[in-house]
Amino acid sequence: MNFPPLPASLEAALAERGYASATPVQAEVMQPEALGRDLVVSAQTGSGKTIAFGIAMAGELLDESDTIPFSVQPLALIIAPTRELALQVSRELAWLYSKAGARVATCVGGMNPQQERKALRSGATIVVGTPGRLRDHLERGALDLSALKAVVLDEADEMLDMGFREELEEILDATPETRRTLLFSATMPRPIEALARRYQRNALRIATISEGRGHGDISYQAVTVSPPEIENAVVNLLRYHEAETAMLFCATREKVRHLHSTLQERGFTVVALSGEHSQSERNQALQALRDRRARVCVATDVAARGIDLPSLSLVIHVEIPRDAETLQHRSGRTGRAGKKGTAVLIVPFSRRKRVESMLRNAKVSAEWTDAPDRDAIKAKDRERLLEKLLAPVEVDEGDKVLAERLLAERTPTEIAAMLVQAHRASMPEPEDLIANTPEARREAQKDRHRPGFEDTVWFRMALGRRQNADPRWILPLLCRRGHITRNEVGAIRIGPDETFFQIPRPIADKFAEAAARSAQSDGDEDPVTIEMSETGPREVARGNRRERSPHGQAGGPPVKAKPRFKKFDKAKGKKNGKPGKPFKGAKNSSKTERH
Structure with a gap:
């Protein structure tokens, strides 16, 4: 076994499970400088961190005979984000601690709290639980942490999220001030740093995540599609x-429910995980995946946290993650424990720039490609079938008789x-996809318009973000000035000093x-x-790249524009003459668009 010297009870347990060598995070926590110290560990899910902190806290739990002494109160507490x-x-x-005589109690939501309290009273030496249920037992007096020697925060960033x-x-x-605190987190945002400063002493930082990529065992692909083609992709x-x-x-x-039904109709063995499912339903779904009765799981971000499926080799981001950290957490469900995995982002044509920015922030290199078409899938099917049929098999007499009869009646x-x-x-039929061509992208752009806005005229207003332009008050202004309803206003695009909006051509004049x-006739x-x-809005794009003069001509020194409007204050029921607050969603974007 390629492990540093370990207590005999742990060494025997690892050997029995076939552990031959330590993973990077396991090796780091066993270094001499890490022994007995508080730790802040950056480690991806699936990197062997459970065994890592199990080994790391052995010095606080085991006595000279490499066993855990009897204790009514817990000696170690592990807090995890999900059940x-x-x-x-x-x-x-x-x-891991079976040969050391450990008694492990689990306290999670959705389980019987009375049974958990009974397990705590009987003398559990290691307690594992979720924050909400642990706090409930603590407030009820069922959980006594006065004798605690080690506490572990597993996936601390997710718990804060x-x-x-x-x-x-x-x-x-x-917990006692003398306890040892081990903090494990895939990412290290500021809230995690603040938590470490408050509850740790002289903590040692350990980072085992590669700087070049979010996860070295995952290959990333970005597939561009027309928005209506997402499910077919x-x-x-x-x-x-x-x-x-x-x-x-x-x-x-809602999207989980819809996609789950769609895939079921097309012949996939699929389960769903979301906040609307009970713990019993979640357990049944996960067991179906482990038993190979289901091969596809459709899930929300929160519902999938903490799930470990060793056979999971493909993650598809059907809807784009909200940020780089979510991308890494989702993708980290695959490529675990040295196995290879694939993460695919489905990217509508209009969202490509946003995804490119997200990938840069995540330090991930993705291959941009088209969704596989029917011909590519059939070619893959042929390869898989050949590999399966050419594999050596044991043939009994009955199979030989059947083979001879087939050869007698049919040609090879x-x-x-x-x-x-x-x-x-036995497989679902592939879908025919629209080719990823400039013509298809232009057609998809047309499809984004609401009915009745296929033919529109662009209008311009001489104010923009520098004058605190905001769709929330621009839309009522257009309705009042143009004698139209809000449903007769199309896209609204706000630039630095001007705003463009669409009106259907039949009512433009x-x-x-x-x-x-x-x-x-206005009183202003x-x-x-x-x-x-x-x-049209091409002027907006140019205005974003350079300052404009008060008369709308390029060039000249930048001039701070004077607000040229009065905002209607609903709370006061009158015009207050103050500029509106900047629209939050447009604070850092080049344009704000309403459809």
Whole structure:
């Protein structure tokens, strides 16, 4: 065994499980400088960190005979963000410390709290739980942390993202100051740094995540598609890769429900995980994946946290992650423990720039490609079938008799073709996708317009973000000035010093006349100018690259524009003459668009 010297009980347990060598994070926590110290460890999920902190806290738990002495109060506490991760950690520590006489208790939401309190009273030496349930037991007096020697925060960044800061602080404040604190996190944002400063002493930083990529064992692909083709792209990606287990990530439970139904209709063995499922349903879904009764899981970000499926080799981001950290957390479900995995982002044409920026922030290099088409999938099917049929097999007498009869009635070519058809019949049919061409992208851009906005005229207003332009008050202004309804206004694009918006061509002249009349009768001394624009929002793009003079001409020194409007304050019921607050969503973007 390629491990540093370990207590005999742990060494025997690792050998029994077939552990031959330590992973990088396991090797780092066993270095002499790490012994007995508080640790802040940056480690990806699937890197062997459960065994790492199990080994790291052995010095605090084991006595001279390499066993855990009896204690009524817990000696070690492990806090995990989700039920699945807590149960997984509990199982790992149970076998790791089985020969040392450990008693492991698990406290998670969705389980019977009375049974958990009974296990705590019987003398659990290691307690694993989620923040909410642990705090509940602590407040009820069932969890006594006065004898605690080590506490582990597993995936601390996810716990903070899920809003467990108060629970964590209450639990940690109830532990002895002499306890050892081990903090494991895939990312190290500022809240994690603050937590470490408050609850750790002279902590040693250990980083085992590569700087070049978010996860070295994952190959990333970005697939560009037309927005209406997203579900068809999902079908073809699943068929092309034919992964033993695949996980599909969606942003909402409604999308999970819809995609789950769609894939079921098309013949995939699929389960769903979201906030609307009970713990029993979640357990059944995960067991179906482990038993190979299901091969696809559709899940939300929160519902999939802490899930460890050894056979998971494909992650598909059906909806784009909200940031680089979410991208890494989702993708980290695959490529675990040295195994290779693939993460695919499905990117609508219009979202490519945003995804490119996200990949740069995550320090991930992705291959940009098209979704696999029917021909590519059939070629893959042929390769897989050949590999399967050419593999050595044991043939009994009954099979030989059947083979001879088939050869007597059919030619070898016909038999091979029937085998191919039988193999293909058990798989969902691939989808025909629109080719990823400039013409298709232009057509997809047209499809983004609402009905009735296929033919529009661009209008221009002489104010923009520097004057605090905001769609929330621009839209009522256009309706009042142009005598139209909000449903007759198309896209609104706000630039630095001007705003463009669309009006359907059939009512454009009527709108222009009404806007001119209302400007003359408006009580404002300096009304907002509304006029037709021949160039449209291209001027916005140019304005974002250089400053403009007060008269709209390029060049000249930048001039701070004076607000030229009065904002209607609904709370006061009158015009307050103050500029509106900048629109939050447009603070750092080059344009704000309303559809």
